[in-house]
Amino acid sequence: MKRFLLIYLAFFKQQLKCLMEYKIDFLMGTIALGIQQISTFLILLAVFTQINAIASYSFNEILLFYGYSQIVRGIDHIYNDNIWSVGWGKIQDGSFSLYLTRPINIVSHIIMEKIQFDGIGEFLLGLIIFIYAKLQLNLVFSLGDHLAFFIFLITGLAIYFAIKLICASIAFWTVSSGELMTVTYEINSFSKYPLDIYKNVVLKSLLIYFLPFGVVSYIPMAYFLRDNQSIGKVLGFSYTSNNFLIMLTLIITIIFTIISQFIWKLGLKKYNASGT
Amino acid sequence: MITVENLTREFKTYKKYEGFKGAIKSLFSNEYTIKKAVDSVNFTINQGEIVGYIGVNGAGKSTTIKMMTGILVPTSGKCQVNGIVPYEHRQENAKNIGVVFGQRTQLWWDLPLSESFGILKQIYEIPQEKFNENLAYLKELLGLDEFFTTPVRNLSLGQKMRADFAASMLHEPKVLFLDEPTIGLDIVVKEKIRKAIKDINKKNKTTIILTTHDLDDIEEVCNRIIVIDGGKKIFDGGIKDLKKNFAKYRSIKFDIRHNKYENINKLLEVEEADLIVKEEENELELKFHKDKLKIADIISKIVNIYEVRDITIEEPQMEDVVKEIYSGKIRN
Numbered sequence: 001m002k003r004f005l006l007i008y009l010a011f012f013k014q015q016l017k018c019l020m021e022y023k024i025d026f027l028m029g030t031i032a033l034g035i036q037q038i039s040t041f042l043i044l045l046a047v048f049t050q051i052n053a054i055a056s057y058s059f060n061e062i063l064l065f066y067g068y069s070q071i072v073r074g075i076d077h078i079y080n081d082n083i084w085s086v087g088w089g090k091i092q093d094g095s096f097s098l099y100l101t102r103p104i105n106i107v108s109h110i111i112m113e114k115i116q117f118d119g120i121g122e123f124l125l126g127l128i129i130f131i132y133a134k135l136q137l138n139l140v141f142s143l144g145d146h147l148a149f150f151i152f153l154i155t156g157l158a159i160y161f162a163i164k165l166i167c168a169s170i171a172f173w174t175v176s177s178g179e180l181m182t183v184t185y186e187i188n189s190f191s192k193y194p195l196d197i198y199k200n201v202v203l204k205s206l207l208i209y210f211l212p213f214g215v216v217s218y219i220p221m222a223y224f225l226r227d228n229q230s231i232g233k234v235l236g237f238s239y240t241s242n243n244f245l246i247m248l249t250l251i252i253t254i255i256f257t258i259i260s261q262f263i264w265k266l267g268l269k270k271y272n273a274s275g276t
Numbered sequence: 277m278i279t280v281e282n283l284t285r286e287f288k289t290y291k292k293y294e295g296f297k298g299a300i301k302s303l304f305s306n307e308y309t310i311k312k313a314v315d316s317v318n319f320t321i322n323q324g325e326i327v328g329y330i331g332v333n334g335a336g337k338s339t340t341i342k343m344m345t346g347i348l349v350p351t352s353g354k355c356q357v358n359g360i361v362p363y364e365h366r367q368e369n370a371k372n373i374g375v376v377f378g379q380r381t382q383l384w385w386d387l388p389l390s391e392s393f394g395i396l397k398q399i400y401e402i403p404q405e406k407f408n409e410n411l412a413y414l415k416e417l418l419g420l421d422e423f424f425t426t427p428v429r430n431l432s433l434g435q436k437m438r439a440d441f442a443a444s445m446l447h448e449p450k451v452l453f454l455d456e457p458t459i460g461l462d463i464v465v466k467e468k469i470r471k472a473i474k475d476i477n478k479k480n481k482t483t484i485i486l487t488t489h490d491l492d493d494i495e496e497v498c499n500r501i502i503v504i505d506g507g508k509k510i511f512d513g514g515i516k517d518l519k520k521n522f523a524k525y526r527s528i529k530f531d532i533r534h535n536k537y538e539n540i541n542k543l544l545e546v547e548e549a550d551l552i553v554k555e556e557e558n559e560l561e562l563k564f565h566k567d568k569l570k571i572a573d574i575i576s577k578i579v580n581i582y583e584v585r586d587i588t589i590e591e592p593q594m595e596d597v598v599k600e601i602y603s604g605k606i607r608n
Contacts, residue, residue, distance in 0.1 A: 007398040014395065018386045098382050100347040103370035104399055113384075272287060273347050 007104065008112050015115045029118035037070070037125045040192075055197040061225055062193060063133035069192045069217035070126025072153065076160040077119030082110050086168040088178035094274045107165065107264070139224060151246055152220035155253040159216050160188075162253075162260035169260070172267030175274075188213040194222065195234045204234055208252075215252050219245055277483050278321040278344065278451065282353035285314045285339050313339040315507035316353065321500075323450070324481040326473065328488065328498035332602050336507040337487040341453050344485070345375050357451055371400065374444030378456035381440055383428045389439050390424050393446060400447035407446065413479075414442040417472050434465035441469060445476060452476070454486035458493055466490070470497050491594045503601055510601075515594070522600050523592030525552075528571065530560040530578055531586035538581055544569065 019026055044066065048059040057065075090096040099106045141149065167184050171177035191213035195204050207214035214234075222231045223245050231245065232238040239245075291307040293299070314336040321327055331337050342348040344355055346362035346369050355362065362369040376382070383392045397407050415421055418438040423431055431439060437457065444452065454473070458466045474497060476482050488494060494501060494515070501518050503511035511518060540553045540562065550565040560582065562574060571589065578584065 003398075003401065007395070010395045010398045014384070014387050014391050017391070021386070095380060097342065097347045097377075098380070100366060101345050101370055101373070101375045101382075102399055103367045105367070109399075269349050271348070273342050
């Protein structure tokens with residue numbers, strides 16, 4: 001672990017230096033993402049000038065979901081961006097081979113190699129929106145709530161990680177899986193809003209059990225805002241204890257982590273190192 | 277140090293049909309062919325050897341190297357590097373080996389060498405003292421100082437190659453794999469790399485395996501050659517043996533006083549394929565199949581006819597040997 005941190009630190013220092021070198025690139029990236037965020041935000045605002053609530057969610061509640069999902073997405077974007085390159089060409093051109101010759105874990109090596117500073121804007125904006133909405137809703141977290149929040153955040157990141165890793169691994173068989181990764185990743189847009197607003201049952205269960213982006217942001221916020229009954233409707237079954245939601249999140253996270261590791265390892269054996 | 281036993285790697289290629297219709301057909305067909313890139317290869321390499329691994333493009337050189345470095349998993353057979361099975365204990369193996377791919381840099385594009393080396397130091401857990409020592413040595417050996425703080429993307433091919441070479445040696449690996457380390461380089465840099473290979477081999481008793489198409493690399497650096505063709509090992513031995521085995525033709529030059537333009541093929545009773553005659557002013561050059569003709573016979577017959585001032589017998593050239601191998605003649 002200490003070794004891992006030392007390597008990460010070495011990479012991080014270099015990344016910062018590179019950032020200084022590509023100042024304009026960084027600025028453009030941050031501004032572009034910022035504009036994207038703000039426009040979504042403005043659409044939300046416009047919608048809520050006309051109506052008071054969507055599927056019983058008030059403007060501030062929707063904001064809480066939106067802000068929280070951006071926090072998770074932002075953190076994932078910052079630290080776990082380079083995994084995209086596996087689907088987008090590293091396997092195709094064979095440059096993936098290099099990682100196999102280094103005495104450290106391949107996935108950590110890939111992740112450490114790039115810190116995506118563009119994601120900072122996404123994260124900060126999400127954080128601001130979340131805190132604002134939380135204050136407006138007079139939502140006060142107890143110690144247990146803080147702990148739950150922390151568990152949700154970690155499991156959310158782990159789920160993002162697993163989904164991206166699975167999609168990237170597909171490239172071991174298909175040579176390139178960038179499009180698949182993009183499509184899958186974009187599905188998480190649905191999970192920016194509470195899942196109750198969608199009428200489609202298939203979409204809801206898809207986002208909980210198949211591509212669990214719903215577990216990343218819907219379950220955590222619903223945990224704070226809604227009761228068992230209305231969440232149970234989305235999940236497709238009823239339960240009694242609120243702690244069950246934490247258990248469910250943990251179980252889904254563990255299952256997906258195991259699946260992703262399995263597919264990744266299977267893919268590594270399949271890797272055929274194209275190029276000379 | 278390295279043992280390779282019946283090492284085989286197959287690649288599956290799906291059958292592709294031509295044209296647009298063909299593309300659709302390929303999409304739904306499941307036909308494939310299996311190609312053995314490496315086919316039951318066996319060899320053992322001892323510590324301190326410099327082995328040239330040669331063969332035509334697509335003969336299976338890189339595939340073998342990739343299995344020894346843990347990049348590829350063999351279809352069957354076994355290989356061990358330092359007692360470690362590379363594709364089973366990849367990380368452990370990686371600590372003991374250095375790898376250079378001539379066509380691909382292992383350095384970080386945006387970072388200067390100095391910083392890349394700093395990261396490698398952490399990755400390979402090189403103690404500070406050893407790092408400083410090795411760095412000073414490699415800087416001197418490869419002349420890295422002039423571009424040590426330039427970002428890698430701004431380096432020339434020659435500089436990048438030297439840098440890559442140094443990067444693979446920082447952790448003092450016991451085995452060094454060089455996949456076409458001199459490709460595309462100018463003669464001066466080539467010399468530098470060759471010198472470095474020999475130097476490191478001498479200093480640390482590093483076992484080195486290199487693939488190359490450059491004949492001078494082979495002659496100057498390697499003390500053993502393994503030739504692979506169509507995935508199969510066809511030769512394993514020293515350069516002298518290689519020449520003896522594969523150089524079918526030798527040549528002999530006579531310095532003559534008067535040209536006579538005799539039909540020497542008739543004289544020696546051999547076909548034209550086995551004896552190529554080139555007679556120029558005051559010079560007669562005979563290139564002959566070494567199994568079909570004896571050098572003594574040739575000389576005695578020629579001396580009878582021509583007035584010979586001098587005779588030079590030429591050693592078989594590496595170039596001829598390699599040409600022979602590459603043209604596929606020795607496959608049978």
